[in-house]
Amino acid sequence: MKRYAQIISERVHWIFEADELPLYPNPEDFLDITGREDIEEGYLYNIETGEFTAPEPTPIEPQSTLEEMQAQTLLNTEYLVSKSELLGGN
Structure with missing residues (x-):
């Protein structure tokens, strides 16, 4: 099982596990982070x-x-x- 991170606006938006990356409209938004248990949702990602x-x-x-x-x-x-x-109010 592989571990994937969805990157939106240089931030880890979603992390999930799957045997292979499912078909998504923008597969380039996903990175294989298998073995990187230290990465969590909300982390920043430097594209460069x-x-x-x-x-x-x-x-x-x-x-x-x-x-x-x-x-x-x-x-x-x-x-x-x-x-x-x-x-002068009551």
């Missing part, structure tokens, strides 16, 4: 060098705590009430 590299990790934004979200909601509510009072 034929090398694969892992993508840089995407920084994760810290999530607000429940207390921070509640405080922000309270501030927003107080702002809207104050604004309404200043504009």
Whole structure:
């Protein structure tokens, strides 16, 4: 069984195993990566060098705590009430 990688826009889009490459409209988008268990979906592929590299990790934004979200909601509510009072609302 061989291991294939589909390359789209210089990135490994899909990895699958098959005895032979099935018929696809663009067979040139697939590479035989048999024996390369280190390659994963999402890896970058350099067409000129034929090398694969892992993508840089995407920084994760810290999530607000429940207390921070509640405080922000309270501030927003107080702002809207104050604004309404200043504009003569009921």
